Amino acid sequence: MFGTLAKSLFGSANDRYVKSAQKIVDSINALEPQLEDFSDQELAAQTQKFRNQLAEGRTLDDIMPEAFATVREASKRVLGMRHFDVQMIGGIVLHRGEIAEMRTGEGKTLVATLATYLNAIEGKGVHVVTVNDYLARRDAEQMGRIHKFLGLTIGVIVPNMQEFARREAYGCDITYGTNNEFGFDYLRDNMKHERSQQVHRPFNFAVVDEVDSILIDEARTPLIISGPTDDKSDLYLALDEVVKNLEKEYYEVDEKAKSVSLTEDGVEEIERRLIEAGLVTSDNLYDVENTQVVHHLDQALRAVVMFKRDIDYIVKDDKVVIIDEFTGRMMDGRRWSNGLHQAVEAKEGVKIEPENQTMASITFQNYFRMYPKLSGMTGTAATEASEFWDIYKLNVVEIPTNLPVQRIDEDDEFYKNTQDKFLNIAKAIKEKNLIGQPVLVGTVSIEKSELLSRFLDAEGVKHAVLNARFHEQEAHIVAQAGRLGAVTIATNMAGRGTDIQLGGNVEFRTEDELSGVEEGPERDAAIARIKQDVAAERQQVLAAGGLFVLGTERHESRRIDNQLRGRSGRQGDPGLSRFYLCLEDDLLRIFGPDTLFSKMMNSNLADGEAIGSKWLSKAIETAQKKVEARNYEVRKQVVEYDNVMNDQRKVVYEQRSEIMDSATVDDVVIDMRRETVNNLVGTACPPESYPEQWDIAGLKDRVQDVLALDVPIENWLEEDSVDPELIEERLQALADQAMADKMGEADHEIWRQVEKSILLDRLDHHWKEHLATLDALRQVVFLRAYAQKQPINEYKHEAFGLFENMLEHIREDVTRVLMTSQLRIAAPPPPLELPELPDFLTGHIDPFFGSDDSDGTSRPTGSEAILGSLAASPAATAGPGGAEGADPYRELNLNRNAPCPCGSGNKYKHCHGAAV
Known part of the structure; x- marks a missing residue:
């Protein structure tokens, strides 16, 4: 009660936040007259001025008002669009690393230009993350015009780009792309053998569009790069x-x-x-x-x-x-x-x-938490505010609308069965269609869309069915869903990022109707005619009541329902929304409370009869909250398990980076050799054991296998003072001498490259095997719950032990390859070329249920070189030798797509590896 009173007197925390931001907006507005007098060249020169101020010690917050005012003026000149004050508040929220919740139609895409420009001035790179490739291209092209006008560079990441083009795009001041492309590029970067071949720069700042879709809906499933088994x-x-x-x-x-x-x-x-x-x-x-x-x-x-x-x-x-x-x-x-x-x-x-085997993986949670500053925007985030804070430490700020919302949200209508429900939906759509009111129908599946389509056909209602098959096509259809008498059936979230304007969308109509008309008076006249038609049609739609949004079913998440509702009532337009439900809906059938079922069935609801009440809507909302809580637990569980792997992933990736950046890895190799010798002796001669208990025969075999040394260990035992430490010291000395002799016969530069290549290759190989083992462990560890043990704690314990084993195997494997290989000098080598990356599949797989929530299409990566290849210099060939005509490079285990070390210029599989 006291809280309610305080809220009424002082406003909510969100209200106070918005009020404080308004003071900054006032200072931005005060600069507008001054900037209006600038020439285009003077306005563009503002960017260099800001960079000079940062170099002198000023902060981004210090220059924010003038930078935002500069972007607003540039937008007016380039796009003919002026940022509203509420959009300025949204830009402030994004710059501060928070989530801006803005209603549909409030111009979130334009808001992003403010924070991206300000943060790009530093030159460290800004990523704008979208939900699909179409939006990435569209936003980079449209909003990029503002940034280019102000002297910034714009890049866009889309599927099937060449590596050099990706590297160039990431090197730009602002880079647009999808969450999947950014994540997969990060994983691929950490599979490469040369720093120069990586595409990402160090993480700086990211703005996530439709942040609820990317950080909530898709975050249940990790990104996975895999190869065939x-x-x-x-x-x-x-x-x-x-x-x-x-x-x-x-x-x-x-x-x-x-x-x-x-x-x-x-x-x-x-x-x-x-x-x-x-x-x-x-x-x-x-x-x-x-x-x-x-x-x-x-x-x-x-x-x-x-x-x-x-x-x-x-x-x-x-x-x-x-x-x-x-x-x-x-x-x-x-x-x-x-x-x-x-x-x-x-x-x-x-x-x-x-099937495919995992070679690299990461969850979206752990990927996006690598950004020092992260922000996002969406129309619906408040219902998930606690999860955004718990997982990402992101605060949600609700931005007020530019104009008051006039949409009417009616109570749900409830029917006995699906047949009755769809009959009445079709009748309601027909009624609205007869008066010209546009209708947008949201369904939960392709099956329900097709079912409703058949009912509308029976009623003689012309309509479009959109199942979100193609992003660009869906954008064009949804953009015209506000035209007079339009009836559009769309699966939930279809066309996200596309504005539905009453009377139609001038831009999309121009693109659709005038695609073949060249620039000139004829095209200008046609555009003027389209604008006039749209304006007249808009008035007719307004008179009919605006856009009617009809939901055929409640979704598991209230947020998805709110997204659908938010399509109507844009920028103060009138609108109407209503949901139709029945007992056979999945939400009520699976998650609804038993009391709801019993009360509804006992009421003897007649066939075709509908009821609606606030109590019923409340009960449905309760069911949705239960499902949301359950889905949050699933996502939280994914994070908990991936956090275990993430700690290990950081160690491995940091080690890879150090190896790639090091001119020589001699010290690492020496340490590995000494650790391996220590382990060999420790296994055969356990501490506090007697000499007669030592496994000398086994030790000799292991030394021969791993170190390629034939040593008379049994003779050493005849000495009175022999102990495991002495055996270890002698083996260390012999191994060091054997390696020194081998290095003395080879070119030092070549040998250093061989060491680095072998080290990276063995690290990648064992990391891949480790990931497969952890996948298998995660599938079965839940059984420990039957023994009254916490599965996650068991997973942590087992994963740590497996990681220690992996490190031990890497040390031994690297030592074995280097000690047993023989080097011979071949002809002078051509410039070193990195082998091609094998064709891997990128996936976005649920580790618990096997489902895949990726957006876009799978594609082989087919780029530079990495996993599975030693990438040794063509001048260095390893192996014990062999008969004339045999493959002299067999022992190197080269990637079959790598250049052949003989220097022929052909791939290994087409040269000396042809017979393998």
């Missing part, structure tokens, strides 16, 4: 046959977790079927030797029971294509992990592609 198509097909006809009494379904588990009878039935199919030999399904079969059996069961065609995926061109659960978009090229995609392919009888 062995083909197991026969196993997938055989298991699909086993589970396809399994009766329902043999398994239990949990729709909330989207999982399926066998009952006790089901386990016995499956064991019988697997034995008959010859897939297992023992009569216990959970014997160790059956681990792989059990894993793929679980995935086959999920594929058959839980994953529905045209809801979770579609089959297109004989391929299974994932459908994004949030956007309804087809995710061409994206694949579920852990064999799930292969199980769905077996179910649908299409070609089964091999």
Whole structure:
């Protein structure tokens, strides 16, 4: 009660924040008359003036008012758009590293120009992160005009760019791109063998557009770069046959977790079927030797029971294509992990592609937390404010609208079943269509869009169905959804970033209707006619009540519903929103409270009859909050597990950077050799043991294998004073001498490059294997909960031990390769060229459920060189020698796409490696 009284007297914390920012806006406005008198050259010279002021010791906050005023004036001259005062407040929020929540239509894209310009003046680089490639290109082109006018450079990152073009784009003052492209470039950078081949600069400042979509919705799934593994198509097909006809009494379904588990009878039935199919030999399904079969059996069961065609995926061109659960978009090229995609392919009888092995991964949470300053903007963030703060330490500030909101949000209408609901939706749309009021219909899936389309066809209503298949196409369709009598059906979030203007969008109409008309009087006259048509049509739409937003179902997240509602009522326009629900909706069926069901069913609601009440809306909101809390726990769990890997990732990536930046790695190699010798002796001669307990034969074999030394250790034992320390000292001396002799026979520069290449290659190889091991551990560690242990704590403990083992293996492996290799001088080498990067797949995979929330399409990276290659100088060839005509470079384990070390200029696989 006291809090309510205080709020009424002093305003909320958000109100006070906005009020304090208004003082800065007043100082910005005071500079406007002065800057209006500047010539274009004088205005553009402001950038160098600001840079000089920063060099003299002033801060970005000091120059912010004048910098913002400069951007506003440049925008007026270049785009004909003047920033509103509330947009200035949004720019202040972004510059301070916070999230600006601004309603749809308030011009978030223009707001970003303020903070990006100010922070780009330092020359450290600013990243603007968008939700798709189309928006990245569009914003870079449109908003980039302001920045170019002021003397800044603009880059854009899109798929399939050459490495030099990416490096150039990242070197610009402001770089636009998608979250996936930025993240994958970071992972690829940390797989490269030369610092000069990396594309990223040190992280500085990022502005994330649609920050809720990128940092919340897509953050449940990490980015993954992977490569192919062995083909197991026969196993997938055989298991699909086993589970396809399994009766329902043999398994239990949990729709909330989207999982399926066998009952006790089901386990016995499956064991019988697997034995008959010859897939297992023992009569216990959970014997160790059956681990792989059990894993793929679980995935086959999920594929058959839980994953529905045209809801979770579609089959297109004989391929299974994932459908994004949030956007309804087809995710061409994206694949579920852990064999799930292969199980769905077996179910649908299409070609089964091999599984992929993780080579590098990172979550969006840990990627974006690397930016020293991070900010974002969206129309809907307040409902997730606590998560933004807990995970990213980002504060959410609600920016007031430029004009009061006049949209009317009606209570939900509730029906008994889907049939009744869609019948009434179609009638409501027809009523609005007859008076010319445009209608935007939001659905939750392609299936529901097509169902509603059939109902509208029956009513004779002309409409457009948009399933968010192509970003640019969807933008053009959604942009015209405010025209007189338009009816547009769109999956939730389709066309995000596109403004719906009543009467139509002049820019998009011009682009659509005048694409073939060249500049000149004819085009100018046509544009004037379009503007006149749009203005007249706008008045008709306003008279009809503005845009009517109709939701066919409540989404799991209130935020997604608010995004849909926010399409209407732009910039003070009138509008209307209403949601239609029924008992068969997934949200109510799976997550709704039992009391809601019982009350509704007991009310004897007649067929076709609707009810609506604030109590009902409140109950639905409660169900949404429950789902939001559950989804937050899933995302939080992803972060907790990735934090463990992230600590290790930092160590490995920092070590790689140090190696790449070092002129020589002699000291690292020497330390590794000494650690390896220490480990060999310590294993064979444990502390506080007697000489007769030592494994001398095993030690000799290991020394021969790892150090390539044949030493008479048994003779040393005849000495009275021999102990493990003395054995270790002698082995160290012999190993150091053998390496010194080898280095004396080789060119020092060549040997240093060989050492660095081998060190990076072995580090990458073992890190990849370590990631695969951690993936497997994460899949099974939850079973520790049955022993009353915290899975995350068990994971941390196990992962630390595995990391220590990995480091030990790296030390031994590097020592073995260097000690056993032999160097011979070949012909003078041509300039060193880095081998090509093998074709890897980029994915965005849910580690717990196997789902993939990526946006865009998968693509092979096909760039520079890295993983799997020693990248040694062509003048250095390793190996024990061999007969004439044999491959003398076999022992180097060269990447088959690397240049052949012989200096021929051909790839290794087309030269000496042709016979391998």
